[in-house]
Amino acid sequence: MALKIIKSQCTVCGACEFECPNAAIKFKGDTYIIDPALCTECEGHYDAPQCAEVCPVPNTCVPA
Amino acid sequence: MGGTVISLDGLQIGTRDDLTKAMESKGCESSSCGSSDAPEDMDPATWEKVKDHPCYSEEAHHYFARMHVAVAPACNIQCNYCNRKYDCANESRPGVVSERLTPEMAARKVIAVANEIPQLSVLGIAGPGDSAYDWKKTKETFQRVAEQLPDIKLCLSTNGLALPDHVDDLLDMNIDHVTLTINMIDPEVGTKIYPWIFWDRKRRTGLEAATILHERQMQSLDMLHERGILVKVNSVMIPGINDKHLLEVNAEVKRRGAFLHNIMPLISAPEHGTHFGLTGQRGPNAAELKELQDACAGGANLMRHCRQCRADAVGLLGEDRGQEFTMDLVPDEVSYDPTKREAYRDWVAEERGERRAAAEAAKSETAGAVAEDAAAMLVAVATKGGGRINQHFGHANEFQIFEVDAEGVRFVTHRRCDNYCVGGYGEEDKLELVIRTLEGIDTILCAKIGDCPREDLEKAGITAIQDYAYEYIETAVSAVYRARMGLPAGIAASA
Numbered sequence: 440m441a442l443k444i445i446k447s448q449c450t451v452c453g454a455c456e457f458e459c460p461n462a463a464i465k466f467k468g469d470t471y472i473i474d475p476a477l478c479t480e481c482e483g484h485y486d487a488p489q490c491a492e493v494c495p496v497p498n499t500c501v502p503a
Numbered sequence: 504m505g506g507t508v509i510s511l512d513g514l515q516i517g518t519r520d521d522l523t524k525a526m527e528s529k530g531c532e533s534s535s536c537g538s539s540d541a542p543e544d545m546d547p548a549t550w551e552k553v554k555d556h557p558c559y560s561e562e563a564h565h566y567f568a569r570m571h572v573a574v575a576p577a578c579n580i581q582c583n584y585c586n587r588k589y590d591c592a593n594e595s596r597p598g599v600v601s602e603r604l605t606p607e608m609a610a611r612k613v614i615a616v617a618n619e620i621p622q623l624s625v626l627g628i629a630g631p632g633d634s635a636y637d638w639k640k641t642k643e644t645f646q647r648v649a650e651q652l653p654d655i656k657l658c659l660s661t662n663g664l665a666l667p668d669h670v671d672d673l674l675d676m677n678i679d680h681v682t683l684t685i686n687m688i689d690p691e692v693g694t695k696i697y698p699w700i701f702w703d704r705k706r707r708t709g710l711e712a713a714t715i716l717h718e719r720q721m722q723s724l725d726m727l728h729e730r731g732i733l734v735k736v737n738s739v740m741i742p743g744i745n746d747k748h749l750l751e752v753n754a755e756v757k758r759r760g761a762f763l764h765n766i767m768p769l770i771s772a773p774e775h776g777t778h779f780g781l782t783g784q785r786g787p788n789a790a791e792l793k794e795l796q797d798a799c800a801g802g803a804n805l806m807r808h809c810r811q812c813r814a815d816a817v818g819l820l821g822e823d824r825g826q827e828f829t830m831d832l833v834p835d836e837v838s839y840d841p842t843k844r845e846a847y848r849d850w851v852a853e854e855r856g857e858r859r860a861a862a863e864a865a866k867s868e869t870a871g872a873v874a875e876d877a878a879a880m881l882v883a884v885a886t887k888g889g890g891r892i893n894q895h896f897g898h899a900n901e902f903q904i905f906e907v908d909a910e911g912v913r914f915v916t917h918r919r920c921d922n923y924c925v926g927g928y929g930e931e932d933k934l935e936l937v938i939r940t941l942e943g944i945d946t947i948l949c950a951k952i953g954d955c956p957r958e959d960l961e962k963a964g965i966t967a968i969q970d971y972a973y974e975y976i977e978t979a980v981s982a983v984y985r986a987r988m989g990l991p992a993g994i995a996a997s998a
C-alpha cells in the first residue's frame with residue numbers, strides 16, 4: 440500500500456512533495472523518496488495518488 | 504563567452520565623466536525595446552514602474568540589468584514545447600538546465616551580484632518550473648532579498664493557473680510586474696499545446712484542461728490589472744497551431760489591460776526531447792515572426808527585445824554573466840554595499856536625459872530634411888548598452904536592428920549570431936553566418952572592424968561603418984539615413 444519514485448527518471452522538481460497529503464515524500468541526498476510507512480496511496484484523501492497525478496515524467500511515481 | 508560580456512570590473516565610480524569613459528572603453532549595451540514609449544507618452548505612475556525595468560521599457564534595457572534565480576522547479580501543467588528535464592521553455596530557451604537554488608542561496612547570490620553589477624535593477628523568478636505554483640519558494644526568495652535590497656524590483660513569470668491564489672501576496676510584497684504566458688484564448692487551440700494540467704487534485708486533459716487554464720489565465724490578467732500590477736503577456740508562436748490565432752490573443756489581452764505583449768518564436772529541435780521537437784513541429788523564421796509582430800503593432804505594446812533568457816540569466820539583456828556567479832563562486836556570507844549601484848543610478852539619470860535629447864535632435868533634423876514618404880531603411884548596430892555604438896564588430900553576439908524613416912529611429916528587433924571573432928581572428932564560416940543573419944540589411948554600425956571582415960562584408964553587399972563609434976544610436980542611424988537619402992549627414996562623423 441505505497442508508491443515509490445523511480446530515481447533514474449525523477450527530475451527533482453519537488454511537485455510531489457508538496458502535493459502529498461501525508462508528508463510522505465522527502466528530499467534525501469540527491470533525490471525525492473517516499474516513506475512507505477507514511478504513504479497511503481492517498482486513500483481517504485483523494486481519488487488518485489497525488490504524486491502520480493502531478494509528476495511530469497510518466498511512470499515515475501509507481502506502486503512499490 | 505569571454506570577450507562578449509559587458510565587463511564592468513574596471514568601472515571606477517567617480518565623476519560622471521569617468522563613468523562615461525569607463526562605459527565607452529569597457530562597453531555596455533544599446534537603444535530601444537519593450538515599450539518604446541518615453542516618459543511623455545505614459546502616465547507618471549506607470550513610467551515610475553517601468554523606467555528601470557529592462558524588460559518593460561525598451562529604453563531601460565540599454566541601462567539596466569536583470570537577474571533570474573532558478574528557485575521554482577515544480578510545475579502544474581505540461582506544455583508540448585517543454586521537456587521537464589530541462590528548464591521551463593516559457594521564457595527560457597529550451598534545452599538548458601539552470602543552476603537550482605534554495606531561497607537562502609538565491610538571496611545570497613542576488614546580493615553578490617548587486618555588489619558587482621551596478622546596473623542590476625530587477626530580480627525575476629521564471630522557473631525553472633512555474634513560479635506561482637511553486638509559490639512557497641518564490642515568496643521566501645523575494646522576502647529574503649527585499650529585506651536587504653529594498654529598492655530592487657521583483658517580478659515573476661507564470662502560466663497563470665495558480666496565480667489568482669497569490670495575488671494578495673504580490674500586493675503585500677510590492678511586486679508590480681508579472682509576466683503571464685498566454686498562448687491561446689480558444690481552448691480548442693489550447694488542446695494542441697497543453698496535453699494536461701494538474702488542477703484541483705486531479706490531472707486533467709483535453710478540452711477540460713485547456714478550458715480551465717484559459718479561464719484562470721483571464722482571471723489572473725483581470726485581477727492583476729485591477730490592482731495596478733503591470734502585466735506582460737508572453738506568447739510562443741507555433742506555426743500552424745496558434746500563429747494566426749495570436750492576433751486574437753493580442754486584441755484580447757490588450758482589451759483586458761496587458762501593458763506589453765511579447766511574441767516569441769517557438770524554439771524546437773528533436774534533441775530537446777519535447778513533444779514538438781520529436782514530432783518535427785518547426786518554429787517560425789524571422790520573417791514570419793516580424794510579419795505577425797507587425798500585424799499586432801496596433802494592439803498592446805509589443806515587446807521586441809525579449810532574449811528568451813535562461814532561468815538563471817544574469818546581466819543586461821543579450822548578455823549572460825551567469826557563469827561568473829555560479830554558487831561555488833558566491834561567498835558563504837555576503838553583505839550588501841550600495842555605493843556602486845547608487846553612483847550608477849545617478850549617472851544613468853543624467854545620461855538617459857542626454858540621450859533622449861540627442862534622439863529628439865536627430866529626429867527633427869531628419870524630419871526636416873527627408874520627404875515624409877521616403878522609404879524606410881534598416882540598420883544593424885553592434886552595441887554593448889548605454890544606447891551607444893560601442894561594440895567591436897568581431898565581439899558582437901547579436902546585432903540590434905533599427906528602422907529609420909522621416910518619423911524617426913525605432914528599434915525593431917535583435918538578431919543573434921554566434922560570436923564571429925573569438926580569439927581575435929575571424930573565421931570564414933562565422934562571417935558567413937553574420938551575413939546570413941543580416942539578410943535584408945546592408946549597413947552595420949560598429950565601434951570598430953578589421954579590414955578583412957570589412958572587405959568581405961563589402962563583397963556581400965554590406966557596408967560596415969565605424970565612423971560613429973561611441974555615438975548615440977539614434978544620432979548615428981539618422982545620419983546614415985540622411986546620407987543614404989543624398990543629404991549631408993549632419994554630424995561630424997567622428998565627433
Ligand code: SF4
Binds near residue numbers: 461464478490
Ligand atoms: S500516493 Fe499519496 S500519500 Fe503516497 S506518496 Fe504519493 S501523494 Fe503521498
Ligand code: SF4
Binds near residue numbers: 454
Ligand atoms: S514530481 Fe516526479 S519528477 Fe518531480 S520530484 Fe516528484 S517524482 Fe521527481
Ligand code: SF4
Binds near residue numbers: 557569595627820
Ligand atoms: S526572457 Fe524576455 S522578459 Fe525575461 S528577462 Fe529576458 S528579455 Fe526580459
